[in-house]
Amino acid sequence: xxxDIQIAAADYLRFLPEIILTVFGIVIMMLEAVTxxxxxxxxxxxxxxxxxxxxxxxxxxAFTDAGIAFQNMLIVDGYGTFFRGLVLVVxxxxxxxxxxxxxxxxxxxxxxxxxxxxxxxxxxxxATSNDLIMVFIGLEISSIATYILAGYLRDDRRNNESAxxxxxxxxxxxxxxLYGIAWTYGLIGSTNLxxxxxxLSVGExxxxxxxxxxxxxxxxxxxxVSVVPFQMWAPDVYQGAAAxxxxxxxxxxxAAAFAVFFRVFMTSFRPLNDRWIxxxxxxxxxxxxxxxxxxxxQTNVKRLLGYSSIAHAGYVLVxxxxxxxxxxxxxxxxxxxxxxxxxxxxxxxxxxxARNERYVKIEDLAxxxxxxxATAALLAVFVFSLIGVPLTGGFFGKFYVFQAALSSHLVWLxxxxxxxxxxxxxxxxxxxxAIYMHEPSEAMTALPPPxxxxxxAIWASALGTLFLGIFPGTLLGFxxxxxxxxx
Amino acid sequence: MGHVPLSWYxxxxxxxxxxxxxxxxxxxxxxxxxxxxxxxxxxxxxxxIAFSYExxxxxxxxxxxxxxxxxxxxxxxxLAIILTIFKNRGTLQIDEVDSLKL
Numbered sequence: 001x002x003x004d005i006q007i008a009a010a011d012y013l014r015f016l017p018e019i020i021l022t023v024f025g026i027v028i029m030m031l032e033a034v035t036x037x038x039x040x041x042x043x044x045x046x047x048x049x050x051x052x053x054x055x056x057x058x059x060x061x062a063f064t065d066a067g068i069a070f071q072n073m074l075i076v077d078g079y080g081t082f083f084r085g086l087v088l089v090v091x092x093x094x095x096x097x098x099x100x101x102x103x104x105x106x107x108x109x110x111x112x113x114x115x116x117x118x119x120x121x122x123x124x125x126x127a128t129s130n131d132l133i134m135v136f137i138g139l140e141i142s143s144i145a146t147y148i149l150a151g152y153l154r155d156d157r158r159n160n161e162s163a164x165x166x167x168x169x170x171x172x173x174x175x176x177x178l179y180g181i182a183w184t185y186g187l188i189g190s191t192n193l194x195x196x197x198x199x200l201s202v203g204e205x206x207x208x209x210x211x212x213x214x215x216x217x218x219x220x221x222x223x224x225v226s227v228v229p230f231q232m233w234a235p236d237v238y239q240g241a242a243a244x245x246x247x248x249x250x251x252x253x254x255a256a257a258f259a260v261f262f263r264v265f266m267t268s269f270r271p272l273n274d275r276w277i278x279x280x281x282x283x284x285x286x287x288x289x290x291x292x293x294x295x296x297x298q299t300n301v302k303r304l305l306g307y308s309s310i311a312h313a314g315y316v317l318v319x320x321x322x323x324x325x326x327x328x329x330x331x332x333x334x335x336x337x338x339x340x341x342x343x344x345x346x347x348x349x350x351x352x353x354a355r356n357e358r359y360v361k362i363e364d365l366a367x368x369x370x371x372x373x374a375t376a377a378l379l380a381v382f383v384f385s386l387i388g389v390p391l392t393g394g395f396f397g398k399f400y401v402f403q404a405a406l407s408s409h410l411v412w413l414x415x416x417x418x419x420x421x422x423x424x425x426x427x428x429x430x431x432x433x434a435i436y437m438h439e440p441s442e443a444m445t446a447l448p449p450p451x452x453x454x455x456x457a458i459w460a461s462a463l464g465t466l467f468l469g470i471f472p473g474t475l476l477g478f479x480x481x482x483x484x485x486x487x
Numbered sequence: 488m489g490h491v492p493l494s495w496y497x498x499x500x501x502x503x504x505x506x507x508x509x510x511x512x513x514x515x516x517x518x519x520x521x522x523x524x525x526x527x528x529x530x531x532x533x534x535x536i537a538f539s540y541e542x543x544x545x546x547x548x549x550x551x552x553x554x555x556x557x558x559x560x561x562x563x564x565x566l567a568i569i570l571t572i573f574k575n576r577g578t579l580q581i582d583e584v585d586s587l588k589l
Contacts, residue, residue: 136557137553140557140560144561147564148568151568151571155575160571160576164568164572168565171561175528179527179531181531181550186542186547235587
């Protein structure tokens, strides 16, 4: 049977951000090859920044002509545009923060920036995928590039270990996801997300197996977004990888994986809602509790942020448990504010850690308020936002998530979630106390002033965090409008 | 030629997948763990092909090609990571790669 494939010009327009990122990634790798040995290579990062900015513009352009592309494989809607924009902002901030770091570690090279761009391609595809094939391909493009980034400093043992753990558990998760996709395909006869929903909502099919397929996919996504009981890789990986890479991994791939997680479970498996909702309820609660309580014991700031990112994944799952349009909008807002504050915190740590990441303990932050007042104040902003103090994005993120949970009558989950965020305040405040109330130790050498890229990245994250805390309406309005697609 | 029922293929692939999971969890050598993941992916491929044949549709075949291509890319990256581990530590026992702790 010959298949008539027609690709309209509009399809390419809707796919333009991915095309731009891919082209820039390849150009950077080729320029790297022709750049003479020993010359400065940071201009390659500049090209990456340009590519990300252009992709962001193309993303907005694609939204003016929203619709499906490539035979229903991709869908450009408000939701996809939101997450595409979010991962591009994440990539932008991380590239800016990386110049200084790579220079310091003597590892400046084009492949780093190219890998970030390729990873972003995968995340953009994930955000707009409308078919399980695209989900799989997007996830793998994003993951494979990120595995390499996690082990980027080849001679650093911590980097090696981080990459190995990320790679093994990531591939393990992919296999589960794929097995779930295979069963869905076999039971439904299609991999299109809308088609799966249609078949599941009309049929009196043996939906035990369909529930099993959904559960397998839940395991796969659960690993990617570090949900309990699939969270054990996150602290090791974020601790071991280079700090700017940890910033990237904890925000970009996670936001994209959550985007597709929500899209699959709120579209395809919505008819099986009453089966998976209790599973998600339990996982959300366990994720919040284990993330927060394990974080209480940490002394390494990167590891602490790793556990805190698990806890934050739990809050986002609360929004999924609400299983409503309000829940989706709340999760979108939460992920945006989480990305900004978490990247900001990791970037500040990458600056303070100094060469070879020597200073990553909480006690190394002692007296930072006196040594570097500006940086310390910005770190405090990020930490307060992670706690959820009013006037920061983190506050409204939590507020909307728990509001969504309450409107779906999840009273217990809301109460336990709020208790959890109160417990979390303890370990976050340990950081603030170290910054402002402890004397700096003698051994600390003065830090070099942050470079321009680093300053821009930190200030942009901080201003973004505060903006979301003072004017949440703009972003929430767009999120609610986009979430309306999940009927 | 006797017709092999669909359920046999599905049971075989489920067994292969379970073996892969067990190997991943219990084996101690990084290489064996990596092979277990490949076994899981091949179980998935078998499932795809079996369903695709039964449904008389081509897209399951195409999906399994995508899986193979991605598995190859993953193997390239994975073996490179394993190589750097061996270079820096001189061991491939998973229990000995555990310097990141409290």
